[in-house]
Amino acid sequence: xxxxxxxxxxxxxxxxxxxxxxxxxxxxxxxxxxxxxxxxxxxxxxxxxxxxxxxxxxxxxxxxxxxxxxxxxxxxxxxxxxxxxxxxxxxxxxxxxxxxxxxxxxxxxxxxxxxxxxxxxxxxxxxxxxxxxxxxxxxxxxxxxxxxxxxxxxxxxxxxxxxxxxxxxxxxxxxxxxxxxxxxxxxxxxxxxxxxxxxxxxxxxxxxxxxxxxxxxxxxxxxxxxxxxxxxxxxxxxxxxxxxxxxxxxxxxxxxxxxxxxxxxxxxx
Amino acid sequence: xxxxxxxxxxxxxxxxxxxxxxxxxxxxxxxxxxxxxxxxxxxxxxxxxxxxxxxxxxxxxxxxxxxxxxxxxxxxxxxxxxxxxxxxxxxxxxxxxxxxxxxxxxxxxxxxxxxxxxxxxxxxxxxxxxxxxxxxxxxxxxxxxxxxxxxxxxxxxxxxxxxxxxxxxxxxxxxxxxxxxxxxxxxxxxxxxxxxxxxxxxxxxxxxxxxxxxxxxxxxxxxxxxxxxxxxxxxxxxxxxxxxxxxxxxxxxxxxxxxxxxxxxxxxxxxxxxxxxxxxxxxxxxxxxxxxxxxxxxxxxxxxxxxxxxxxxxxxxxxxxxxxxxxxxxxxxxxxxxxxxxxxxxxxxxxxxxxxxxxxxxxxxxxxxxxxxxxxxxxxxxxxxxxxxxxxxxxxxxxxxxxxxxxxxxxxxx
Ligand SMILES: Cc1ncc(COP(=O)(O)O)c(C=O)c1O
Numbered sequence: 001x002x003x004x005x006x007x008x009x010x011x012x013x014x015x016x017x018x019x020x021x022x023x024x025x026x027x028x029x030x031x032x033x034x035x036x037x038x039x040x041x042x043x044x045x046x047x048x049x050x051x052x053x054x055x056x057x058x059x060x061x062x063x064x065x066x067x068x069x070x071x072x073x074x075x076x077x078x079x080x081x082x083x084x085x086x087x088x089x090x091x092x093x094x095x096x097x098x099x100x101x102x103x104x105x106x107x108x109x110x111x112x113x114x115x116x117x118x119x120x121x122x123x124x125x126x127x128x129x130x131x132x133x134x135x136x137x138x139x140x141x142x143x144x145x146x147x148x149x150x151x152x153x154x155x156x157x158x159x160x161x162x163x164x165x166x167x168x169x170x171x172x173x174x175x176x177x178x179x180x181x182x183x184x185x186x187x188x189x190x191x192x193x194x195x196x197x198x199x200x201x202x203x204x205x206x207x208x209x210x211x212x213x214x215x216x217x218x219x220x221x222x223x224x225x226x227x228x229x230x231x232x233x234x235x236x237x238x239x240x241x242x243x244x245x246x247x248x249x250x251x252x253x254x255x256x257x258x259x260x261x262x263x264x265x266x267x268x269x
Numbered sequence: 270x271x272x273x274x275x276x277x278x279x280x281x282x283x284x285x286x287x288x289x290x291x292x293x294x295x296x297x298x299x300x301x302x303x304x305x306x307x308x309x310x311x312x313x314x315x316x317x318x319x320x321x322x323x324x325x326x327x328x329x330x331x332x333x334x335x336x337x338x339x340x341x342x343x344x345x346x347x348x349x350x351x352x353x354x355x356x357x358x359x360x361x362x363x364x365x366x367x368x369x370x371x372x373x374x375x376x377x378x379x380x381x382x383x384x385x386x387x388x389x390x391x392x393x394x395x396x397x398x399x400x401x402x403x404x405x406x407x408x409x410x411x412x413x414x415x416x417x418x419x420x421x422x423x424x425x426x427x428x429x430x431x432x433x434x435x436x437x438x439x440x441x442x443x444x445x446x447x448x449x450x451x452x453x454x455x456x457x458x459x460x461x462x463x464x465x466x467x468x469x470x471x472x473x474x475x476x477x478x479x480x481x482x483x484x485x486x487x488x489x490x491x492x493x494x495x496x497x498x499x500x501x502x503x504x505x506x507x508x509x510x511x512x513x514x515x516x517x518x519x520x521x522x523x524x525x526x527x528x529x530x531x532x533x534x535x536x537x538x539x540x541x542x543x544x545x546x547x548x549x550x551x552x553x554x555x556x557x558x559x560x561x562x563x564x565x566x567x568x569x570x571x572x573x574x575x576x577x578x579x580x581x582x583x584x585x586x587x588x589x590x591x592x593x594x595x596x597x598x599x600x601x602x603x604x605x606x607x608x609x610x611x612x613x614x615x616x617x618x619x620x621x622x623x624x625x626x627x628x629x630x631x632x633x634x635x636x637x638x639x640x641x642x643x644x645x646x647x648x649x650x651x652x653x654x655x656x657x658x659x660x661x662x663x664x665x666x667x668x669x670x671x672x673x674x675x676x677x678x679x680x681x682x683x
Binding site for chain 1: 295303304305306307308309310311312313450451456457459460463464467468469470471566567568569570575577579580581582583584
């Protein structure tokens with residue numbers, strides 16, 4: 001078993017919502033990533049989604065797409081990212097790490113090879129944006145063998161029968177995309193969200209994380225009422241983008257403070 | 270190129286093998302194709318697939334499509350014997366004249382089909398990506414005619430080199446959005462169109478311009494474009510009493526090529542050739558020839574041959590022709606390559622430019638730079654075939670849009 005299910009069990013027992021930040025590996029520089037991951041945990045992150053940069057991040061909005069471009073300027077590839085996770089694991093054996101990205105870099109490494117190396121590095125889950133369950137059967141099996149949870153998206157457009165299909169293949173948690181659109185979109189409707197989560201829970205016993213459109217403590221708190229996990233991406237990546245590639249310490253402090261604020265909001269709802 | 274190329278094609282169990290049966294229900298051509306898209310798009314794509322299956326079998330829809338092709342596009346397009354070029358090249362060269370279509374390329378066939386579908390689905394907004402601008406112009410044209418809002422995504426670099434088409438789209442009432450991400454060309458325009466689609470999926474129909482993207486696009490676009498080969502095959506039989514020995518088409522995403530190939534796939538004795546963009550030469554790495562030197566991967570919703578580096582990042586392409594400047598290719602081509610049914614070769618910028626001039630001076634036709642790649646391939650094949658053999662070239666579009674590019678390349682200011 002990966003670290004993901006035990007985490008959600010523990011949080012459920014404590015009646016807490018998981019906080020899962022996203023950052024793109026290699027942004028702003030490859031050397032900064034592991035330090036930022038520790039800072040996120042320091043600020044109260046329960047798990048980390050680590051973006052694997054891709055040349056064509058079709059499902060990402062301008063903020064995260066730009067992060068991919070920044071990372072790729074440093075030629076950050078999947079193999080480097082596995083090294084980063086391994087380095088992170090030397091100090092942190094507990095926090096789940098989920099890789100999030102696109103299928104092509106994984107296939108370039110070879111799916112079985114990737115699964116094995118990811119397990120060895122300490123990866124817990126893999127979310128592949130452009131790999132819907134219809135295309136994922138072979139891949140999901142290889143991940144299962146390596147104790148890696150395949151994380152799937154559920155969208156506002158996903159009908160009930162597809163939620164069932166997703167639930168059969170998914171493990172760890174499912175990720176509800178709270179908006180139609182790319183990452184970084186605005187305008188979250190929390191009421192519609194509650195109704196949707198109700199439907200999802202009816203079909204799927206896994207914890208449900210919600211992402212897209214969560215920008216700050218207030219939106220995180222609103223979503224946290226409904227979800228098992230809140231996922232924050234663009235807002236965090238924006239902070240990194242604005243800071244640029246300067247000294248490590250002040251950026252880590254900034255990121256940690258941002259996490260702490262959201263952690264506080266989630267824990268005081 | 271050597272003589273063995275002519276005999277290298279083995280039909281996959283000819284007779285029992287029906288190419289028209291593909292893609293399968295999962296949208297696969299062998300291992301290629303599929304639906305590699307974000308979850309938000311899965312249901313809209315399923316709806317599109319169902320709608321397309323319904324309308325494809327609906328006589329009203331088919332009649333409307335065929336009427337538009339006749340009265341608006343001007344089909345059937347002519348089948349033309351290029352006499353002086355045949356003399357010069359050493360085989361009988363024929364052109365399927367898609368350049369004579371309204372808007373100047375084959376792209377309109379598909380744009381009409383998809384726009385009719387959009388209208389029947391009640392969509393009010395059309396988006397598209399474009400490289401050379403031909404698909405953008407075709408889409409803006411049909412959107413204007415149907416009174417639909419139209420947004421065209423176009424790489425900033427392509428906007429620069431295809432100015433006349435950009436202006437045409439604007440005149441037609443379309444909004445042209447410059448794409449400045451990635452390599453600023455066709456693939457990035459497609460990324461941007463996908464982002465728009467996923468955001469506005471309720472009212473928006475995405476008209477993909479080639480046989481690329483997730484299922485059902487490769488099938489749907491092929492079906493709309495297969496009118497090219499269906500006409501060409503009948504015209505050939507009528508004019509010469511026989512089928513061509515070879516059919517040649519350029520391959521960007523692959524829609525004009527599939528369009529003309531499809532009617533001939535089950536004809537064992539017709540050899541098929543696809544000209545990819547060889548750019549500065551395959552050996553330089555500066556080209557857009559995934560079938561020649563790429564490897565299978567996943568991009569833009571499909572599994573297909575791609576140009577990528579060892580990390581699986583898509584690499585920048587190069588071609589003198591914006592319409593061929595794409596690092597992937599329609600999945601059916603990847604399958605036809607692996608089956609050995611079609612021969613694909615990279616044609617360099619230099620050879621395409623030389624063929625461009627040949628077509629102008631021998632035949633009085635301005636070919637699109639894309640189509641000039643097919644002509645250049647025919648030039649290489651002609652001596653291998655000989656003067657009794659027929660080589661049919663798909664003249665996919667006219668080159669008026671390219672004269673600025675040609676002038677610039679030749680150091681002439683207009
Ligand atoms: C005239 C012409 N031919 C060919 C192409 C390449 O597209 P495809 O390979 O889909 O036919 C284009 C694309 O813009 C074009 O304008």
